[in-house]
Amino acid sequence: MSKPAARIRLADAAFVLFDERGYERTTVDDIAERAGVGRTTFFRHYRSKEAVIFPDHDRLLELIRDRLATSSESTALVAVSDAVRLVLLHYIDEGDLARRRYALTSKVSALRDREIASVARYQRLFREFIADWMGDPTEAASLRAELMAAAVVAAHNHVLRRWLRGESADPVAEVDEAMREVLALFPTPQSPGGRDDDGTTLVAFRTSQDLDALLPSLRRLIEDNP
Amino acid sequence: MSKPAARIRLADAAFVLFDERGYERTTVDDIAERAGVGRTTFFRHYRSKEAVIFPDHDRLLELIRDRLATSSESTALVAVSDAVRLVLLHYIDEGDLARRRYALTSKVSALRDREIASVARYQRLFREFIADWMGDPTEAASLRAELMAAAVVAAHNHVLRRWLRGESADPVAEVDEAMREVLALFPTPQSPGGRDDDGTTLVAFRTSQDLDALLPSLRRLIEDNP
DNA sequence: CTTATGAACGGTACTCAGTACCGCACGGTG
DNA sequence: CACCGTGCGGTACTGAGTACCGTTCATAAG
Numbered sequence: 348m349s350k351p352a353a354r355i356r357l358a359d360a361a362f363v364l365f366d367e368r369g370y371e372r373t374t375v376d377d378i379a380e381r382a383g384v385g386r387t388t389f390f391r392h393y394r395s396k397e398a399v400i401f402p403d404h405d406r407l408l409e410l411i412r413d414r415l416a417t418s419s420e421s422t423a424l425v426a427v428s429d430a431v432r433l434v435l436l437h438y439i440d441e442g443d444l445a446r447r448r449y450a451l452t453s454k455v456s457a458l459r460d461r462e463i464a465s466v467a468r469y470q471r472l473f474r475e476f477i478a479d480w481m482g483d484p485t486e487a488a489s490l491r492a493e494l495m496a497a498a499v500v501a502a503h504n505h506v507l508r509r510w511l512r513g514e515s516a517d518p519v520a521e522v523d524e525a526m527r528e529v530l531a532l533f534p535t536p537q538s539p540g541g542r543d544d545d546g547t548t549l550v551a552f553r554t555s556q557d558l559d560a561l562l563p564s565l566r567r568l569i570e571d572n573p
Numbered sequence: 574m575s576k577p578a579a580r581i582r583l584a585d586a587a588f589v590l591f592d593e594r595g596y597e598r599t600t601v602d603d604i605a606e607r608a609g610v611g612r613t614t615f616f617r618h619y620r621s622k623e624a625v626i627f628p629d630h631d632r633l634l635e636l637i638r639d640r641l642a643t644s645s646e647s648t649a650l651v652a653v654s655d656a657v658r659l660v661l662l663h664y665i666d667e668g669d670l671a672r673r674r675y676a677l678t679s680k681v682s683a684l685r686d687r688e689i690a691s692v693a694r695y696q697r698l699f700r701e702f703i704a705d706w707m708g709d710p711t712e713a714a715s716l717r718a719e720l721m722a723a724a725v726v727a728a729h730n731h732v733l734r735r736w737l738r739g740e741s742a743d744p745v746a747e748v749d750e751a752m753r754e755v756l757a758l759f760p761t762p763q764s765p766g767g768r769d770d771d772g773t774t775l776v777a778f779r780t781s782q783d784l785d786a787l788l789p790s791l792r793r794l795i796e797d798n799p
Numbered sequence: 800c801t802t803a804t805g806a807a808c809g810g811t812a813c814t815c816a817g818t819a820c821c822g823c824a825c826g827g828t829g
Numbered sequence: 830c831a832c833c834g835t836g837c838g839g840t841a842c843t844g845a846g847t848a849c850c851g852t853t854c855a856t857a858a859g
Contacts, residue, residue, distance in 0.1 A: 501719050611838040
């Protein structure tokens with residue numbers, strides 16, 4: 348018990364020293380020394396000085412990949428929401444650690460950049476999954492997959508950052524709500540009927556006119572665009 | 574004319590050497606030597622080895638900021654589209670240089686990460702502008718601004734990458750079209766009527782049913798939610 | 800008990816990016 | 830001529846990251 352696996356001690360030492368002296372003014376030697384290990388050992392456990400404060404993104408990415416893989420065509424969007432919730436929960440489980448990391452990434456641009464790069468990998472995963480799910484290889488579908496993936500991770504990050512700043516009491520409910528909003532932006536081709544796309548399409552709008560006053564124009568639109 | 578401003582020679586040398594030996598296997602000394610200048614001079618012109626291949630993001634950010642600043646409330650979305658087009662045109666003006674950079678960022682993860690970090694700065698700029706424009710300080714509006722900014726830069730990057738890969742003959746037309754699609758995703762609060770929010774609200778959906786078959790339910794919904 | 804094996808660690812030495820500082824040459828201006 | 834700002838080169842340093850080697854120690858095999 349006096350040896351909590353050097354890896355942990357290194358991370359602890361790093362956080363303490365980064366808090367005390369700041370990130371740039373802390374050397375890897377400092378961290379290793381405080382953890383009571385050699386410098387070599389540090390690089391055995393963490394690829395770089397930056398990596399020591401970040402969660403295991405590779406493992407998280409695998410988690411997402413797994414969740415997405417276990418979905419049929421009709422549950423694809425549920426899988427996306429689930430995967431997003433999974434990531435959020437991972438951060439929440441970290442608790443204080445996640446908040447200390449947030450404080451660091453807010454101050455040190457090198458760390459912020461690295462975090463952003465990681466987020467891009469999640470976005471790529473979602474983009475590829477969504478594009479696959481759409482099946483449609485056209486340019487329009489490709490763009491829509493890109494937009495959707497961007498919106499999905501933006502929603503997650505928005506809620507996550509709110510929670511990190513202590514602005515959210517129930518981040519899970521918030522992320523679910525945010526995901527609903529994201530998915531609502533994109534027309535879902537979940538036509539349960541049978542053959543698709545020969546029904547009625549309504550566009551969304553808000554108006555101060557009465558529904559009855561609009562009906563004639565609506566009917567005309569529908570008739571003119573078969 | 575034998576001295577095309579060391580800065581240019583350094584960039585040229587860097588691209589040539591990166592092509593020849595790859596990025597990691599090229600040292601700053603190599604670049605400086607090939608450019609016929611001292612190592613110190615390299616760092617006088619470029620903050621880092623990575624910076625030598627990237628365009629002047631600070632200047633581009635200023636360009637965007639300026640374009641966005643010269644917009645009224647009613648032309649905000651036009652300003653966003655213009656700003657996006659501005660960035661795209663900047664890359665197109667670079668021509669072959671932009672494509673060589675793309676080849677590098679596709680292979681070297683360190684460069685890709687840096688590019689992604691730059692993109693995030695553009696996204697932040699758009700997010701702040703859009704949030705300002707919305708005026709609404711609620712959480713819902715904040716999320717919508719985030720989503721919109723993410724979609725805007727995703728659309729730009731999508732078209733840009735297509736052009737970089739030689740898949741687009743008319744990227745400007747494509748980005749305009751993509752921006753229209755993005756803005757169409759978000760209900761525009763351009764209610765030209767007068768006082769707002771005591772009329773009829775329609776939700777967006779696509780169905781295979783006839784409009785007439787839906788009307789009774791619609792009316793019931795409207796009556797039940799005044 | 801002895802030996803082989805493999806994993807985890809520490810130490811040394813190296814490359815290279817990035818910074819700090821100093822001194823030199825040049826061109827214009829008084 | 831003297832003065833001064835600018836651009837450049839050289840030297841020396843810090844610190845991240847890599848390569849390599851030797852040591853320790855626990856466990857399994859003999």
